[in-house]
Amino acid sequence: MESCNCIEPQWPADELLMKYQYISDFFIALAYFSIPLELIYFVKKSAVFPYRWVLVQFGAFIVLCGATHLINLWTFSMHSRTVAIVMTTAKVLTAVVSCATALMLVHIIPDLLSVKTRELFLKNKAAELDREMGLIRTQEETGRHVRMLTHEIRSTLDRHTILKTTLVELGRTLSLEECALWMPTRTGLELQLSYTLRQQNPVGYTVPIQLPVINQVFSSNRAVKISPNCPVARLRPLAGKYMPGEVVAVRVPLLHLSNFQINDWPELSTKRYALMVLMLPSDSARQWHVHELELVEVVADQVAVALSHAAILEESMRARDLLMEQNIALDLARREAETAIRARNDFLAVMNHEMRTPMHAIIALSSLLQETELTPEQRLMVETILKSSNLLATLINDVLDLSRLEDGSLQLQIGTFNLHAVFREVLNLIKPIASVKKLLVALNLSPDLPEYAVGDEKRLMQTLLNVVGNAVKFTKEGNISITAFVAKSESLRDARAPDFFPVPSENHFYLRVQVKDSGSGISPQDTPKLFTKFAQNQTMATRNSGGSGLGLAICKRFVNLMEGHIWIESEGLGKGCTAIFIVKLGIPEHSNESKLSFMPKLPGHGQTNFPGLKVLVMDDNSVSRSVTKGLLVHLGCDVMTVSSSEECLRVISQEHKVVFMDVCVPGIDGYEVAVHIHEKFTRRHERPLIVALTGNTDKVTKENCMRVGMDGVILKPISLEKMRSVLLDLLEHRVLFEAI
Amino acid sequence: MDVVSQLQRQFVDYSASLYREGYVDDQFNQLQQLKDESNPDFVVEVATLFFDDSGKLVNKMADALEQPSVDFKLIDSHVHQLKGSSSSVGAARVKNVCITFRNFCEAQNREGCLICLQQVNHECSILKNKLQTLFRLEQQITAAGGSIPMH
Numbered sequence: 010m011e012s013c014n015c016i017e018p019q020w021p022a023d024e025l026l027m028k029y030q031y032i033s034d035f036f037i038a039l040a041y042f043s044i045p046l047e048l049i050y051f052v053k054k055s056a057v058f059p060y061r062w063v064l065v066q067f068g069a070f071i072v073l074c075g076a077t078h079l080i081n082l083w084t085f086s087m088h089s090r091t092v093a094i095v096m097t098t099a100k101v102l103t104a105v106v107s108c109a110t111a112l113m114l115v116h117i118i119p120d121l122l123s124v125k126t127r128e129l130f131l132k133n134k135a136a137e138l139d140r141e142m143g144l145i146r147t148q149e150e151t152g153r154h155v156r157m158l159t160h161e162i163r164s165t166l167d168r169h170t171i172l173k174t175t176l177v178e179l180g181r182t183l184s185l186e187e188c189a190l191w192m193p194t195r196t197g198l199e200l201q202l203s204y205t206l207r208q209q210n211p212v213g214y215t216v217p218i219q220l221p222v223i224n225q226v227f228s229s230n231r232a233v234k235i236s237p238n239c240p241v242a243r244l245r246p247l248a249g250k251y252m253p254g255e256v257v258a259v260r261v262p263l264l265h266l267s268n269f270q271i272n273d274w275p276e277l278s279t280k281r282y283a284l285m286v287l288m289l290p291s292d293s294a295r296q297w298h299v300h301e302l303e304l305v306e307v308v309a310d311q312v313a314v315a316l317s318h319a320a321i322l323e324e325s326m327r328a329r330d331l332l333m334e335q336n337i338a339l340d341l342a343r344r345e346a347e348t349a350i351r352a353r354n355d356f357l358a359v360m361n362h363e364m365r366t367p368m369h370a371i372i373a374l375s376s377l378l379q380e381t382e383l384t385p386e387q388r389l390m391v392e393t394i395l396k397s398s399n400l401l402a403t404l405i406n407d408v409l410d411l412s413r414l415e416d417g418s419l420q421l422q423i424g425t426f427n428l429h430a431v432f433r434e435v436l437n438l439i440k441p442i443a444s445v446k447k448l449l450v451a452l453n454l455s456p457d458l459p460e461y462a463v464g465d466e467k468r469l470m471q472t473l474l475n476v477v478g479n480a481v482k483f484t485k486e487g488n489i490s491i492t493a494f495v496a497k498s499e500s501l502r503d504a505r506a507p508d509f510f511p512v513p514s515e516n517h518f519y520l521r522v523q524v525k526d527s528g529s530g531i532s533p534q535d536t537p538k539l540f541t542k543f544a545q546n547q548t549m550a551t552r553n554s555g556g557s558g559l560g561l562a563i564c565k566r567f568v569n570l571m572e573g574h575i576w577i578e579s580e581g582l583g584k585g586c587t588a589i590f591i592v593k594l595g596i597p598e599h600s601n602e603s604k605l606s607f608m609p610k611l612p613g614h615g616q617t618n619f620p621g622l623k624v625l626v627m628d629d630n631s632v633s634r635s636v637t638k639g640l641l642v643h644l645g646c647d648v649m650t651v652s653s654s655e656e657c658l659r660v661i662s663q664e665h666k667v668v669f670m671d672v673c674v675p676g677i678d679g680y681e682v683a684v685h686i687h688e689k690f691t692r693r694h695e696r697p698l699i700v701a702l703t704g705n706t707d708k709v710t711k712e713n714c715m716r717v718g719m720d721g722v723i724l725k726p727i728s729l730e731k732m733r734s735v736l737l738d739l740l741e742h743r744v745l746f747e748a749i
Numbered sequence: 750m751d752v753v754s755q756l757q758r759q760f761v762d763y764s765a766s767l768y769r770e771g772y773v774d775d776q777f778n779q780l781q782q783l784k785d786e787s788n789p790d791f792v793v794e795v796a797t798l799f800f801d802d803s804g805k806l807v808n809k810m811a812d813a814l815e816q817p818s819v820d821f822k823l824i825d826s827h828v829h830q831l832k833g834s835s836s837s838v839g840a841a842r843v844k845n846v847c848i849t850f851r852n853f854c855e856a857q858n859r860e861g862c863l864i865c866l867q868q869v870n871h872e873c874s875i876l877k878n879k880l881q882t883l884f885r886l887e888q889q890i891t892a893a894g895g896s897i898p899m900h
Contacts, residue, residue: 632799632834636780639791643783671833704833725836728779 027085034078041075063117070110073103151304154182159311168319169204175312176206179287183301186254186290189244192283193218193263200284205244216240222258227282232259232302232309241286254289255297259309261285264317285309357409364405370715371398377711407563421570425597426466428520429454432493435473443481448489450481455494459518463595464571467741472564472575473522476588479560480526487527487585496521496591519573520594525587531579568592619736622646627657627670627682628702633725637669637702640732654682661686665697667739669723672701672714683717698739702727753895760886761898767883772876777839781899796880799838803873806831810866814859824862825854831869842872 045068052064080096158178162171176188187207191200194215200223202214216223222239235242237253260282287305289295375395383391436452443450480489496519568575571592579586624646628634634650641648649665651657661668668686672679683699690696700721701714714722723735767773780792806827813824832847834840846868853861887897 630802630830630833630837632795632802633837635795635798636837639780639783639788639795642788643785704836725833728775729782 031082031085034081038075038079038082041071041078045071063113066106066110066113070103070106073099073106077103148300151182151300154178155304155307155311158182158308162308162311162315163318166315166319166322168316168323171312171315171319172204175285175308176204179305179308180206182304183287184290185287187244187286187288189241189286190261190283191216191241191286193281197281200241202244203283208244214244223284226258226284227260230260230306232257232297232305234297235286237288241284242288244286244288252291254291254293254295256286256288257297257302257305258284258286259305261309261316262313264313264320285312361409364409365402366715368398368402368405372402373711373715377708407560410563421465421468423463423465423595425461425463427460428458428462428594429460431466431470431473432491435470435477436491438474439477439481443489446481446485448481448484448487450477451488451490453490453492455492457495458493458520459495459596461597462518462520463597464592465567468567469571469592469594472567472590472592475560475564476522476524476575476590480524480528480588484526484528484585489524489526492523492525494521495519515596517593517595519591521589521591523587523589525585527585530582530584530586531577532582533579564590619740620645622667622736622740623665624648625657625661625665625668625697626650627652627654627668627679629653629671633671633702637727640727640729641669643729644733644736646736654679657682658685658689661689661697663690663695663697667698667700667736669700669702671725672703672710680713680717683714683719687718700735700739753890753893756886756890756893757895757898760883760890763883763886767879771841772879773839774841775839776836780839784897793884795838796884799834799840800873800877802834803831803843803869806834807866807870807873810862814863814866819857819859819862821854821857821862825851828854840872840876843869843876846872 048064048068052061077096077099080092080099083092084096158175161174161178165171165174172190176190179185180188185206187205189202189206190204192203193199194201198218199215200218220240222235223241226233226235235256235258237243237256239256241258242253242256261284263281263283285305289297372395375391375398378391379388379395432452432454436450439450477489477491565575568590571594573590573592575588575590577586577588622645624641626634626637626641626648628637628650629652631652634652638648638650649660651660657668657670670679670682679701683701686696686699698720699718700723701710701719702723702725703710703714704725711722721735721739723731727735768778780795784791810824810827813820813827828847828850832844832851835843835847846865850862850865850869853865890897
């Protein structure tokens with residue numbers, strides 16, 4: 010035994026105890042070996058484990074411990090020295106490793122512990138973020154609701170729909186129990202319940218607007234929590250065992266059109282507000298959250314905008330309706346005016362002819378009557394008739410002229426004429442009357458006034474005669490002076506004619522005529538009425554001047570047509586007055602002067618020619634025909650002769666100005682020819698003048714001639730002088746009813 | 750010169766006698782006034798026309814009066830024509846006869862018409878002669894270089 014170098018166990022081999030130790034050591038070894046295996050297995054499985062080498066260390070430590078215990082198994086019985094050495098080595102190693110491990114664990118364990126705290130921290134963080142995300146989602150949903158609400162509200166422009174939709178959508182979004190809108194009444198002193206969500210037809214509750222709670226809500230643009238017991242919130246009778254839910258009120262500004270200025274935004278100072286009241290359900294314990302309040306505020310603003318849009322739309326629709334109505338009314342008025350004008354024109358056209366015909370019959374027959382044997386009283390009566398009917402004829406002509414002037418259908422007959430002669434003639438015409446009244450008439454023509462001018466001689470004379478005639482009429486004593494000169498630029502501008510800007514040019518000059526009288530004058534307030542037609546000055550009317558009130562109006566029209574101006578100056582009653590007119594006349598070229606043909610109104614003033622006047626002569630008697638033709642040719646006319654009525658009707662055209670027809674032509678009656686001519690030429694100015702040549706001077710012939718619309722009757726044989734004056738008269742007046 | 754003034758004097762005297770004796774009236778004078786440069790022979794033309802016309806009318810009337818049943822209306826219209834022509838020319842005497850003629854036509858007096866017709870014819874021929882003399886005088890004056898004196 011001593012030579013085996015074995016080591017004896019320390020204590021005696023107690024069988025049972027040693028058995029237990031033996032088994033325990035075995036299991037310990039087993040456990041010690043399996044632990045690192047498990048560790049390795051699970052660590053390999055896990056993705057993250059930062060302390061691998063610690064594990065290795067730990068593993069080594071455990072393995073060695075296990076090895077120690079395993080080797081210990083052999084020491085329970087006799088064992089060799091090798092086993093003892095191995096055992097010792099193992100133990101030493103184990104001691105080293107375990108000490109190292111112990112040392113290292115000091116560092117590692119706090120780390121491991123801190124991992125745990127970090128984990129806890131992160132979990133908290135995650136929970137917090139979850140909460141916040143929940144909040145954001147809620148807000149986002151709210152936002153979506155707002156958008157949808159806004160969209161609903163703005164999709165209509167009808168006020169009621171807007172408000173109803175608002176309440177409905179709000180109620181839905183926020184799950185409200187009740188939602189109400191209080192609108193200010195017209196007086197602005199009360200709020201009236203206008204819309205509610207649940208109640209269909211709110212009875213007209215009103216609350217005064219000056220309640221403190223309402224003022225509180227109106228004074229801020231935020232949604233304000235109010236007490237459920239205040240009058241605006243108490244919409245339903247309190248019922249149920251639950252506390253009424255929280256109530257929030259917000260103001261809705263009612264903006265008017267006038268609130269929007271161009272440059273600055275509306276200031277919400279003068280405002281009318283409506284009150285929106287929202288109530289949470291009473292059986293939930295909900296509270297108003299901030300985001301819900303914000304939602305309510307946003308909606309209130311949107312509603313305000315939508316309402317203002319609706320108001321604008323209503324305004325514009327109303328304006329458009331109004332305009333349409335006005336349009337219709339104007340159209341109607343225009344059509345009525347047109348009808349009236351047409352009616353007037355028709356009337357005038359008819360009256361023109363109808364009035365003149367009997368007028369001329371009266372004048373002609375009265376003048377014929379004058380030629381017969383009459384007693385002095387009868388003669389006086391006939392003369393009065395003649396004078397009156399002449400006046401009437403003049404009046405009719407004036408009225409018809411004036412209406413033609415107003416129509417604009419009157420055109421000036423421009424021709425070259427002797428200007429000086431016009432003045433002289435007017436003077437001659439007015440001298441008899443003036444001398445009867447013992448008035449001095451003086452004519453003063455300035456030396457630079459041209460002798461010939463281009464214009465409408467007849468109308469100029471008419472104007473001048475009217476003006477001078479008025480001067481004579483209204484002057485009881487004293488003198489009348491007529492001055493005529495060429496107006497220069499400075500004198501053309503007159504304070505009384507501010508919008509008259511004459512522009513003299515090469516071919517034109519402005520004739521200025523002043524007629525000054527020393528008569529009764531005109532008071533300043535009457536001056537503007539002078540040129541108004543039919544307006545009679547009171548004093549003038551009582552004088553029985555015989556004027557129709559049209560004269561000056563016609564003069565003014567003529568002067569206007571001649572691109573001039575006419576006015577009257579008077580210093581007052583009893584101080585006389587001056588009538589002044591300026592007209593534009595043309596300057597004739599030199600070559601025209603040689604071709605001038607004067608056309609004086611009074612006969613016997615020299616040769617009268619009718620150059621190129623186209624005339625038709627119808628006579629079946631060749632001798633008479635050639636005599637008449639000779640007469641007319643001598644007077645310068647362009648004569649065509651026909652010997653039968655058929656030929657006459659065939660040949661007659663618009664170019665012929667006068668038709669002389671023998672009314673005793675066999676075949677078709679001369680009268681019928683006249684009728685045919687009237688039918689052929691419906692417009693008066695196109696129709697040739699028809700003159701009957703007859704050997705009969707009896708009444709019947711004349712009546713017949715007048716009846717068929719002839720313009721004149723001449724007794725055959727006709728002298729040259731007679732023919733000349735007949736043509737003159739005819740062409741001037743377009744009518745002649747003097748037979749002989 | 751002397752010849753001209755002599756002729757002119759003759760013309761004036763002859764012309765005055767025509768008027769005095771009522772062969773022509775003022776109308777003839779009017780016709781004379783119508784003579785101008787463009788129409789120097791106006792009066793001659795018209796007179797010729799008148800005499801032709803009156804000759805035709807007289808023949809027609811004579812034919813009408815020859816008929817067994819006299820158409821007074823037709824004759825009246827012819828007379829009317831002649832009256833018109835004569836008054837246009839200034840043949841005063843012819844015209845007067847025509848007036849009487851018309852009365853007879855209205856009265857349907859054939860004898861009266863015949864007498865008048867003869868008278869008309871007679872007057873026309875006299876006038877024709879007289880006027881021819883007058884025109885010859887005129888021609889002589891113009892040929893001699895003088896001017897026709899106006900009445």
